[in-house]
Amino acid sequence: MTAPLSRSSIYMHGSIGLPIAMFGYPVAVWLPPFYAGELGVSLAAVGTMIMLARLTDVVTDPLIGYFSDHTHTRIGRRKPFMLLGLPILMVGVLFLFMPHIFGFSSVGSVYLLAWLGIxxxxxxxxxxxxxxxxxxxxxxxxxxxxxxxxxxxxVLVGLMLSALIPALLPFIIEGPATPRPVLTAMAWTIIILTPLTVILVCWRVAEPAHVKVSRQVPLLEGLRHVGRNGPMVRVLAIVLIVTGGEAFRNALSLFFMRDYIGVTGVGMLYLYYFAAGLLAIPGWLWLGRRMGKHKAFAICMAAAASLSTIAFFLVPGQTQIFTAMFIAKGLCFGGLQFLPLAMLADVVDVDTARSKGKRAGTFFAISGMTTKLATAFGTGISLNVVAFFGFNPLPGVVNGPDEFWWLTFAYAVIPSVFFIAALWLTWTYPLTSERQKRLRGLIERRNTRLAQEAAINRSAD
Known part of the structure; x- marks a missing residue:
C-alpha cells in the first residue's frame, strides 16, 4: 500500500492552481471587450480568433501528454515540460494582455490569433x-x-485575486476599471506568480517513484484504449457539454451585467462569486463522499441550470436580485471546478488496469484538449451569435430591445440547455468508489509482482 501524502505536499502541489486561474478568467471575461471595444477588432472576429487558436490544442495536447508519459529524467517525467513552458507562457501573456506597452494602439485579428496561440x-x-x-x-x-x-x-483564490484587481483599480488609478488597466494589472501579477509557484513546486514536491510498467503503450494504440474506456468517454462527454455551456455564458457575462442589468461594480461582484465558490468546496467534497462524486456533480449542474434560467426573466435595473443569484451560482462554481477533475483521476485507473501502462499525461491531455475545444467553441459561437443579431460593445453605441433579447437568451437559456443535457450522463456514471478500489487492488498487486521480478533479476545478475 502507498503511504498517505502529507498535507504540506498536497497544498504545495495545489498552489500552481492560483496562476492557472489568473490567466483563464481574464481571457474568458476581459479579453473580448478589450480587443472588441478598445483595439478595433470586431466582436465576431474576437470570438473566431479564440476558437481558431484553441484548435491548435487538438495537436499539441495529446503530443505533450504522450511525451511527458514517456520521458524519464533525473528530476522526473513532468517537471522538464513545466519548466520549458514557463517562458513561452510568460511572453504570450505579456504581448496578449499588454500590446499597448509595445506601442500598439490598435491591432488586427492576426496579432490576436498569434499571441493567443503562443x-x-x-x-x-x-x-x-x-x-x-x-x-x-x-x-x-x-x-x-x-x-x-x-x-x-x-484556483478559486486566484480567481478571487483576479476579481479583486478590477474592484480595487478605481481607487488606485482614480478612474474606471476598463479592460486595459485591468488586463495590465493581471498580466504583471501572472508574470510574478507563475514562475514563483511552478519553480517552488518543482523544487519542493517529489514526483512519485517510477514504477516499471508491463509494456509501453504506443500513441495510436493508447488512443484506441481511450475510446474503449467507457468511463473516460463518459467524462469527456460531460466535460465537453458542461464546459461549453460555461464558456458560452462567461464570454457574455460582462456585457450582460454591465450593458443590460446595469451592474457598476463588476469586479466586486466576481469577488463575491469566487468567494462563494471557495466556501462551497468543503460542502461539495462532503457530498461527494456521501453519495459519490458523480451524483454530487449532477446536483451541482441541476442547481446551476435553474439559476441560469431564472436570469432570463430579469429586467434592467434589477441589480440586487441579480447579485443574489450570481452569488448563489458561485456556490455551484466550486463544484463545477473540481468534481469532474476528481472523476477523471479515477478514470486513469481503468486504463492502467487494461493497458498495463501508466498514461495519466495522455488522459489529462485528452481531457484538457476537450476542455479547451469546448471553451473555444462556446466562446466563439456565443460572441458570433450576439454579433450576428446586432449587439455592439463599442462605447457610446446604443443597443435596442432585440439586441438585448438575444444577449439575454444566449447568456441565460443556452447554458441551461447544456447543463440539462449533461445531467443523465453524470447521474448514471458507472465508476463508483467500490469499483475504483477493486481496480486499485489489481494495479497494486501487479506493481508488487513487477517489483519482485525486478529484484530477482538484479540479484541474478
Missing amino acids: MFIGSTLVYIPYFAWGAELSPDYHERSRITASREFY
Whole structure:
C-alpha cells in the first residue's frame, strides 16, 4: 500500500492552481471587450480568433501528454515540460494582455490569433504535465478528491485575486476599471506568480517513484484504449457539454451585467462569486463522499441550470436580485471546478488496469484538449451569435430591445440547455468508489509482482 501524502505536499502541489486561474478568467471575461471595444477588432472576429487558436490544442495536447508519459529524467517525467513552458507562457501573456506597452494602439485579428496561440502552447506545456502529476500523487479514491480540492482551492483564490484587481483599480488609478488597466494589472501579477509557484513546486514536491510498467503503450494504440474506456468517454462527454455551456455564458457575462442589468461594480461582484465558490468546496467534497462524486456533480449542474434560467426573466435595473443569484451560482462554481477533475483521476485507473501502462499525461491531455475545444467553441459561437443579431460593445453605441433579447437568451437559456443535457450522463456514471478500489487492488498487486521480478533479476545478475 502507498503511504498517505502529507498535507504540506498536497497544498504545495495545489498552489500552481492560483496562476492557472489568473490567466483563464481574464481571457474568458476581459479579453473580448478589450480587443472588441478598445483595439478595433470586431466582436465576431474576437470570438473566431479564440476558437481558431484553441484548435491548435487538438495537436499539441495529446503530443505533450504522450511525451511527458514517456520521458524519464533525473528530476522526473513532468517537471522538464513545466519548466520549458514557463517562458513561452510568460511572453504570450505579456504581448496578449499588454500590446499597448509595445506601442500598439490598435491591432488586427492576426496579432490576436498569434499571441493567443503562443500563450496556449506555453500553458499546455505547463499544465498538462501538472494535472497528470496530480493524478499520480495518490492512488486512493478519496485522497485524490483532496488533491483536486486543494488545487481548486488555489484556483478559486486566484480567481478571487483576479476579481479583486478590477474592484480595487478605481481607487488606485482614480478612474474606471476598463479592460486595459485591468488586463495590465493581471498580466504583471501572472508574470510574478507563475514562475514563483511552478519553480517552488518543482523544487519542493517529489514526483512519485517510477514504477516499471508491463509494456509501453504506443500513441495510436493508447488512443484506441481511450475510446474503449467507457468511463473516460463518459467524462469527456460531460466535460465537453458542461464546459461549453460555461464558456458560452462567461464570454457574455460582462456585457450582460454591465450593458443590460446595469451592474457598476463588476469586479466586486466576481469577488463575491469566487468567494462563494471557495466556501462551497468543503460542502461539495462532503457530498461527494456521501453519495459519490458523480451524483454530487449532477446536483451541482441541476442547481446551476435553474439559476441560469431564472436570469432570463430579469429586467434592467434589477441589480440586487441579480447579485443574489450570481452569488448563489458561485456556490455551484466550486463544484463545477473540481468534481469532474476528481472523476477523471479515477478514470486513469481503468486504463492502467487494461493497458498495463501508466498514461495519466495522455488522459489529462485528452481531457484538457476537450476542455479547451469546448471553451473555444462556446466562446466563439456565443460572441458570433450576439454579433450576428446586432449587439455592439463599442462605447457610446446604443443597443435596442432585440439586441438585448438575444444577449439575454444566449447568456441565460443556452447554458441551461447544456447543463440539462449533461445531467443523465453524470447521474448514471458507472465508476463508483467500490469499483475504483477493486481496480486499485489489481494495479497494486501487479506493481508488487513487477517489483519482485525486478529484484530477482538484479540479484541474478
